[in-house]
Amino acid sequence: MQATNILILILGLGVLAFFLGRGRSLALAKPLGGIRKLHSLPSYYGMHVALWCALPSLFLLCMWMLFDDPLINRLVLDSVAAEIAPKDTASYNLLINKISNLADGILPRKGESAALIAAADHLVSLRVISRWSLTALLLTLSSLGLLWGWSRISASFRARPVVEKVMQNILLGCACLAIFTTLGIVLSVLFESIQFFRSVPIFDFVFGLEWSPQTAIREDQVGSSGSFGAVPLFVGTLLVSAVAMVVAVPVGLMSAIYLAEYASRSVRTYAKPALEILAGIPTVVYGFFAALTVAPFLRDLGASFGLSVSSESALAAGGVMGVMIIPFISSLADDVITAVPQSMRDGSLAMGATKSETVRRVIIPAALPGIVGGVMLAISRAIGETMIVVMAAGMAAKLTANPLESVTTVTVQIVTLLTGDQEFDSPKTLAAFALGLMLFTVTLLLNIFALHIVKKYREQYD
Amino acid sequence: MTQLASADKKKRATKAKPAAMKSLEVEGHEPTVGKVFTENPKMTMRNVNVYYDDKQAIHDVSIDIAKNEVIAMIGPSGCGKSTFLRSLNRMNDTVDICRVEGEICMDGENLYAPKLDVVELRARVGMVFQKPNPFPKSIYENVAYGPKIHGLADTRVDLDEIVENSLRKASLWEEVKERLHQAGTGLSGGQQQRLCIARAIAVSPEVILMDEPCSALDPIATAKIEELIEELSENFTIAIVTHSMQQAARVSHRTAYFHLGRLIEVNPTEQVFTMPQHQLTEAYITGRFG
Numbered sequence: 001m002q003a004t005n006i007l008i009l010i011l012g013l014g015v016l017a018f019f020l021g022r023g024r025s026l027a028l029a030k031p032l033g034g035i036r037k038l039h040s041l042p043s044y045y046g047m048h049v050a051l052w053c054a055l056p057s058l059f060l061l062c063m064w065m066l067f068d069d070p071l072i073n074r075l076v077l078d079s080v081a082a083e084i085a086p087k088d089t090a091s092y093n094l095l096i097n098k099i100s101n102l103a104d105g106i107l108p109r110k111g112e113s114a115a116l117i118a119a120a121d122h123l124v125s126l127r128v129i130s131r132w133s134l135t136a137l138l139l140t141l142s143s144l145g146l147l148w149g150w151s152r153i154s155a156s157f158r159a160r161p162v163v164e165k166v167m168q169n170i171l172l173g174c175a176c177l178a179i180f181t182t183l184g185i186v187l188s189v190l191f192e193s194i195q196f197f198r199s200v201p202i203f204d205f206v207f208g209l210e211w212s213p214q215t216a217i218r219e220d221q222v223g224s225s226g227s228f229g230a231v232p233l234f235v236g237t238l239l240v241s242a243v244a245m246v247v248a249v250p251v252g253l254m255s256a257i258y259l260a261e262y263a264s265r266s267v268r269t270y271a272k273p274a275l276e277i278l279a280g281i282p283t284v285v286y287g288f289f290a291a292l293t294v295a296p297f298l299r300d301l302g303a304s305f306g307l308s309v310s311s312e313s314a315l316a317a318g319g320v321m322g323v324m325i326i327p328f329i330s331s332l333a334d335d336v337i338t339a340v341p342q343s344m345r346d347g348s349l350a351m352g353a354t355k356s357e358t359v360r361r362v363i364i365p366a367a368l369p370g371i372v373g374g375v376m377l378a379i380s381r382a383i384g385e386t387m388i389v390v391m392a393a394g395m396a397a398k399l400t401a402n403p404l405e406s407v408t409t410v411t412v413q414i415v416t417l418l419t420g421d422q423e424f425d426s427p428k429t430l431a432a433f434a435l436g437l438m439l440f441t442v443t444l445l446l447n448i449f450a451l452h453i454v455k456k457y458r459e460q461y462d
Numbered sequence: 463m464t465q466l467a468s469a470d471k472k473k474r475a476t477k478a479k480p481a482a483m484k485s486l487e488v489e490g491h492e493p494t495v496g497k498v499f500t501e502n503p504k505m506t507m508r509n510v511n512v513y514y515d516d517k518q519a520i521h522d523v524s525i526d527i528a529k530n531e532v533i534a535m536i537g538p539s540g541c542g543k544s545t546f547l548r549s550l551n552r553m554n555d556t557v558d559i560c561r562v563e564g565e566i567c568m569d570g571e572n573l574y575a576p577k578l579d580v581v582e583l584r585a586r587v588g589m590v591f592q593k594p595n596p597f598p599k600s601i602y603e604n605v606a607y608g609p610k611i612h613g614l615a616d617t618r619v620d621l622d623e624i625v626e627n628s629l630r631k632a633s634l635w636e637e638v639k640e641r642l643h644q645a646g647t648g649l650s651g652g653q654q655q656r657l658c659i660a661r662a663i664a665v666s667p668e669v670i671l672m673d674e675p676c677s678a679l680d681p682i683a684t685a686k687i688e689e690l691i692e693e694l695s696e697n698f699t700i701a702i703v704t705h706s707m708q709q710a711a712r713v714s715h716r717t718a719y720f721h722l723g724r725l726i727e728v729n730p731t732e733q734v735f736t737m738p739q740h741q742l743t744e745a746y747i748t749g750r751f752g
Contacts, residue, residue, distance in 0.1 A: 022692055133715035172744065264558070265558070341595070343591060343593055344595060344598075345556070346553065346556070346589075346591060346595065347591065347595040347597065347658070347661075348597070348607070349553065349556060349584065349595075350551060350553060350588065350589035350591075350662075350664070351584065351585075351587035351588070351607060351608045351611065351661065351665065352580075352581045352582065352583075352584035352608065352611065352612060352665065353581070353607075353611050354581055357611050361607070361611070362597050365597075365599065366597070366598045370576060
């Protein structure tokens with residue numbers, strides 16, 4: 001039986017167990033004088049039986065799915081004829097793939113050696129045995145669980161604390177899953193980076209001023225020794241992010257002030273969602289908008305002033321990125337401005353301050369920590385933004401602070417390093433992991449800083 | 463927008479009832495009893511109606527507030543006394559759905575006239591709120607806030623003097639002179655409220671409105687504020703809304719009793735609390751409801 005079918009069967013049994021348990025508790029309660037004589041509500045008894053029925057089986061199912069493939073593969077390979085037996089890991093994997101493809105009928109059997117065909121047949125039979133034994137085992141386990149849970153029900157049985165405890169642990173498990181995933185990603189990036197730092201010294205990477213990741217394939221090739229200095233990339237990233245912030249912070253903040261303090265309710269109802277539509281535009285759309293509309297416009301504009309503006313300028317990419325971030329800043333700032341207590345406004349207005357004086361002298365200072373926190377989050381978004389810069393910023397790593405020139409960013413380089421067919425053990429590819437790690441560290445630090453500020457702000461008025 | 467609208471409404475209202483002074487008797491409403499008018503009024507209110515959308519919160523209230531008197535406004539919750547108080551410095555303008563009809567004058571000048579400058583009005587009529595609301599700034603900056611926005615001090619020395627005087631008048635100076643540049647929010651509740659009073663008197667208003675200034679304070683802090691109100695009444699006209707009848711009895715010269723948006727009785731405080739003229743007032747002060 002397929003794993004999905006088994007899963008559905010177990011869940012069905014669980015539902016059945018719930019009603020059986022609930023029914024039994026109700027039946028027990030009747031002669032005693034109603035469900036108030038039970039320790040817990042009937043649904044807790046039902047839940048208790050259902051958990052006993054389903055949880056152990058689900059756990060076994062997960063374990064089985066994790067371990068049956070390697071086990072079966074090992075069994076098959078141990079039994080193959082000596083002439084095709086693998087010598088090292090690479091050929092081992094190759095052979096396993098071949099046998100499994102033969103077994104699934106992806107590869108035609110015609111023309112393969114008898115030993116391979118035999119191995120494929122062996123694999124198929126092992127898989128069938130595994131499935132059926134799994135099904136039988138799970139059904140037995142579920143039924144046993146159901147019976148055990150069902151038999152424990154009595155009027156004085158404390159089902160509620162048990163169910164609560166199990167629920168709590170399930171929730172904990174889900175939370176852990178998210179954390180472990182993050183941890184897994186960080187660790188994998190970290191290990192690949194360490195491998196990269198074996199071939200390129202970490203000092204050269206962090207402080208190197210030149211970035212050209214083309215490495216020589218042959219010894220005698222000229223001019224492509226490869227240099228991995230990340231500074232130009234980070235300078236480019238910071239330049240684009242700075243341009244984005246110059247656009248996004250004033251516009252976002254002021255529109256937030258307008259929405260929170262001045263706009264009437266009806267304007268707010270329409271203007272706020274309209275602004276949030278900006279956040280719903282896919283970044284790839286912003287990207288070609290920047291590359292095809294804004295960048296040529298800026299180049300022509302610059303030409304009419306006698307300035308030479310690159311057609312892939314940091315200004316175009318950063319400007320469009322800024323527009324993308326406006327709703328992010330404005331909605332965060334709107335929240336903190338609205339959170340400033342009305343009594344502050346009343347106090348200021350009652351002193352004879354005008355609305356703009358109130359905003360400038362009382363509301364903004366009071367909301368400042370929250371606003372700064374929002375801006376920090378926006379910066380880490382700008383740094384991590386990829387699509388717009390891939391399309392609108394350049395590829396050449398230039399160390400410059402001039403927004404009219406073309407620059408490249410960390411994310412752009414990661415994309416170019418990893419797109420297409422790559423070998424995964426050359427420093428060129430591994431550099432992407434090191435860049436990713438550094439980018440991750442920077443945004444993480446910014447986020448921690450931002451959260452710290454936001455937290456501090458929460459304690460302000462009490 | 464709301465200011466203009468309410469001003470227009472007011473014009474129409476006064477046209478409709480030109481001889482408002484003559485009679486306080488309006489349809490379906492018995493007149494306010496007691497000493498409603500005074501000889502030397504600082505503020506005069508005639509036939510004031512306040513609405514929130516369609517709901518009328520204040521019904522046809524007329525009253526005078528004399529110079530340098532302390533007038534207490536009492537009444538059960540939701541009777542409109544706070545709404546009435548807030549219409550005296552046009553704080554109701556900040557509530558979109560609120561509109562005020564009738565005539566509210568200070569020194570004979572209509573507060574709801576279209577050309578009246580609200581900023582100037584609020585500098586002349588200060589306000590202290592129910593919950594202490596110091597700005598999240600230093601103690602000094604809190605008091606200096608008003609003088610700064612109204613340009614009352616040309617030099618730093620002037621400003622220092624205004625701040626010190628205001629804090630002294632609010633009897634807070636001795637407690638905070640060592641820490642003027644620390645946050646105002648770090649003070650105790652009673653000190654914060656006195657800081658708010660200092661902030662209000664720093665712009666030398668003529669009238670101070672107090673909206674239940676002691677309701678968030680403990681008895682000792684309350685006693686200090688009450689003492690302060692007595693001192694302030696030498697220089698300022700004070701209108702105070704309070705839930706505590708004892709407080710009204712202790713600090714005020716006259717007491718106005720509001721009931722369901724109507725002004726029932728206004729009389730000298732001793733009289734209100736010893737022999738109220740109106741049965742509703744009597745019922746309230748003897749604790750039969752409220």
